Amino acid sequence: MSTDKKVETLALTKGGACPTCNNPSDHKYRPFCSKRCADLDLGQWLNEGYRIESEEESDLDEYEPD
Ligand SMILES: [Zn+2]
Known part of the structure; x- marks a missing residue:
């Protein structure tokens, strides 16, 4: 088989x-x-702490379904 390559x-x-x-x-x-x-x-990574802001979560907060 040559798929590996x-x-x-x-x-x-x-x-x-x-x-x-x-x-x-x-x-x-x-x-x-x-x-x-x-x-x-x-x-x-260790220096900057690599902070990931959770924008997605605040997005969910603002979305209010009827
Ligand atoms: Zn490299």
């Missing part, structure tokens, strides 16, 4: 790019391209 290529091109440096991500360190980038991102 196709899936891997698809994941590389579609699944992406390293969020840190935009290089193609390595399946080993997904979604990053290397351990270094994964570590870098983790460091950023």
Whole structure:
């Protein structure tokens, strides 16, 4: 079977790019391209706290069905 290769290529091109440096991500360190980038991102995470505002929830609050 040759489907494995196709899936891997698809994941590389579609699944992406390293969020840190935009290089193609390595399946080993997904979604990053290397351990270094994964570590870098983790460091950023810890520094900034990565706050996700829950806008979706306030949206639901304002929506009142009849
Ligand atoms: Zn990277």
